[in-house]
Amino acid sequence: xxxxxxxxxxxxxxxxxxxxxxxxxxxxxxxxxxxxxxxxxxxxxxxxxxxxxxxxxxxxxxxxxxxxxxxxxxxxxxxxxxxxxxxxxxxxxxxxxxxxxxxxxxxxxxxxxxxxxxxxxxxxxxxxxxxxxxxxxxxxxxxxxxxxxxxxxxxxxxxxxxxxxxxxxxxxxxxxxxxxxxxxxxxxxxxx
Amino acid sequence: xxxxxxxxxxxxxxxxxxxxxxxxxxxxxxxxxxxxxxxxxxxxxxxxxxxxxxxxxxxxxxxxxxxxxxxxxxxxxxxxxxxxxxxxxxxxxxxxxxxxxxxxxxxxxxxxxxxxxxxxxxxxxxxxxxxxxxxxxxxxxxxxxxxxxxxxxxxxxxxxxxxxxxxxxxxxxxxxxxxxxxxxxxxxxxxxxxxxxxxxxxxx
Amino acid sequence: xxxxxxxxxxxxxxxxxxxxxxxxxxxxxxxxxxxxxxxxxxxxxxxxxxxxxxxxxxxxxxxxxxxxxxxxxxxxxxxxxxxxxxxxxxxxxxxxxxxxxxxxxxxxxxxxxxxxxxxxxxxxxxxxxxxxxxxxxxxxxxxxxxxxxxxxxxxxxxxxxxxxxxxxxxxxxxxxxxxxxxxxxxxxxxxxxxxxxxxxxx
Numbered sequence: 001x002x003x004x005x006x007x008x009x010x011x012x013x014x015x016x017x018x019x020x021x022x023x024x025x026x027x028x029x030x031x032x033x034x035x036x037x038x039x040x041x042x043x044x045x046x047x048x049x050x051x052x053x054x055x056x057x058x059x060x061x062x063x064x065x066x067x068x069x070x071x072x073x074x075x076x077x078x079x080x081x082x083x084x085x086x087x088x089x090x091x092x093x094x095x096x097x098x099x100x101x102x103x104x105x106x107x108x109x110x111x112x113x114x115x116x117x118x119x120x121x122x123x124x125x126x127x128x129x130x131x132x133x134x135x136x137x138x139x140x141x142x143x144x145x146x147x148x149x150x151x152x153x154x155x156x157x158x159x160x161x162x163x164x165x166x167x168x169x170x171x172x173x174x175x176x177x178x179x180x181x182x183x184x185x186x187x188x189x190x191x192x
Numbered sequence: 193x194x195x196x197x198x199x200x201x202x203x204x205x206x207x208x209x210x211x212x213x214x215x216x217x218x219x220x221x222x223x224x225x226x227x228x229x230x231x232x233x234x235x236x237x238x239x240x241x242x243x244x245x246x247x248x249x250x251x252x253x254x255x256x257x258x259x260x261x262x263x264x265x266x267x268x269x270x271x272x273x274x275x276x277x278x279x280x281x282x283x284x285x286x287x288x289x290x291x292x293x294x295x296x297x298x299x300x301x302x303x304x305x306x307x308x309x310x311x312x313x314x315x316x317x318x319x320x321x322x323x324x325x326x327x328x329x330x331x332x333x334x335x336x337x338x339x340x341x342x343x344x345x346x347x348x349x350x351x352x353x354x355x356x357x358x359x360x361x362x363x364x365x366x367x368x369x370x371x372x373x374x375x376x377x378x379x380x381x382x383x384x385x386x387x388x389x390x391x392x393x394x395x396x
Numbered sequence: 397x398x399x400x401x402x403x404x405x406x407x408x409x410x411x412x413x414x415x416x417x418x419x420x421x422x423x424x425x426x427x428x429x430x431x432x433x434x435x436x437x438x439x440x441x442x443x444x445x446x447x448x449x450x451x452x453x454x455x456x457x458x459x460x461x462x463x464x465x466x467x468x469x470x471x472x473x474x475x476x477x478x479x480x481x482x483x484x485x486x487x488x489x490x491x492x493x494x495x496x497x498x499x500x501x502x503x504x505x506x507x508x509x510x511x512x513x514x515x516x517x518x519x520x521x522x523x524x525x526x527x528x529x530x531x532x533x534x535x536x537x538x539x540x541x542x543x544x545x546x547x548x549x550x551x552x553x554x555x556x557x558x559x560x561x562x563x564x565x566x567x568x569x570x571x572x573x574x575x576x577x578x579x580x581x582x583x584x585x586x587x588x589x590x591x592x593x594x595x596x597x598x
């Protein structure tokens with residue numbers, strides 16, 4: 001029940017993009033087409049799951065025992081950067097089609113604040129190993145959900161007569177605001 | 193470096209409007225949206241980001257001939273993360289209340305695309321003085337937008353600015369403005385207004 | 397722009413140097429700021445203690461059965477007992493300071509020291525901007541309550557009994573979490589306080 005709550009909370013109630021504003025850059029940049037949004041989302045879920053495991057291990061097995069919590073940020077970002085690199089090399093070796101779909105999005109993920117945010121929130125909320133992993137999967141699912149919905153709306157938006165000065169980034173923000181408002185409705189979902 | 197050097201003044205001013213990190217290039221949106229529910233938070237985040245931007249620009253500009261090309265991004269990230277830790281501990285040590293309300297968004301300065309972007313595009317290719325000026329301009333431009341967003345959202349959402357109540361009891365606080373949707377809406381309108389001003393300038 | 401071509405040896409060396417240098421600077425900075433951070437945390441604790449307990453002119457810290465209590469005195473008589481209550485909220489840990497009468501029967505005040513609830517909803521347990529005249533109404537409701545047998549949360553109604561707390565609309569889980577943590581900790585505090593002999597600190 002508790003794990004389920006963590007997953008739902010990270011995926012919809014406190015959606016990473018729409019209520020924590022994490023991963024806004026890809027949200028604005030890669031949300032033009034549904035197909036690329038799905039690929040980007042899958043790449044993020046994948047990296048989030050792996051990085052939540054590794055940052056948890058680094059923090060609790062190395063930084064805490066040696067009282068080096070001050071190196072938290074430096075260590076996390078290095079782990080994430082190298083992980084993304086490794087995942088990219090691995091996927092390229094193992095599956096060419098998968099690499100063609102996800103490949104170009106992977107380098108973008110290093111500077112996706114959602115990945116670092118995930119690691120920081122896990123530490124802050126004192127999640128254990130399994131909870132961190134579930135939290136990572138939930139956050140990734142939430143990111144994908146927001147991205148795909150946004151891409152769907154933007155595909156429609158291309159045909160819509162948007163006021164001149166709102167074209168581009170401005171209308172994207174307004175739409176995101178409306179989406180965030182809709183997602184606030186999920187707050188009632190688990191309040192028993 | 194064939195391009196003619198622009199004047200010192202322009203190096204600073206470009207960050208304020210023409211190449212403003214938020215309104216023109218849409219960099220660093222995550223903190224822009226997350227912490228601007230009050231003007232004070234916007235100010236604190238603007239200053240913390242400017243500090244990290246300036247110090248990393250200075251360091252990376254000094255080290256630009258020593259850092260091998262292949263590992264430059266990794267080196268930049270380590271330097272940025274170190275300065276972010278410095279800023280984070282400084283806030284926690286001297287301004288505990290602000291540190292609490294900014295929460296995990298201070299460490300997230302590490303992945304603010306604005307900072308890494310400036311290092312890659314500017315400090316790694318320019319002299320120390322120029323890099324500092326660029327950092328000052330960008331930091332100032334970023335901070336001003338954050339403060340402005342914070343003021344608008346705080347005024348509409350809580351009826352006050354910098355914690356000082358301006359609108360009386362008659363005003364029903366527009367709660368949604370200090371909640372996440374308000375952040376997106378306000379920024380959307382800011383960008384639209386910036387487009388409008390640019391357009392008028394171009395036709396004038 | 398000239399492209400630096402260099403061996404992997406130099407790459408490793410430069411990265412290691414940068415990492416080592418950052419580590420050293422941070423270690424020095426840590427030893428400078430850590431005492432200040434601790435100091436602020438203690439200050440916040442002291443402020444909270446003085447706010448949740450009835451008027452007093454001295455306090456002392458006593459450890460009973462491993463639990464820390466802050467006892468407030470007016471003159472020679474004990475007027476209140478404060479202790480920290482810790483537990484999981486909706487998002488993460490909630491840390492509170494609870495003040496009670498010396499018999500641990502009636503609540504004299506509640507302050508929330510740390511929380512990471514949903515911004516704008518769960519955070520209303522600390523500050524609710526929609527209630528302008530009383531933004532701290534949620535914690536204020538606890539003043540004078542009698543947690544016997546225990547505190548209960550009610551929704552969309554005005555409390556009528558002296559152990560009832562009104563939940564925050566849209567933040568029921570956070571409201572319930574606060575009450576659940578308090579119920580558990582009041583119970584354990586009662587046992588620790590009544591049975592344990594005290595060791596006085598400071």
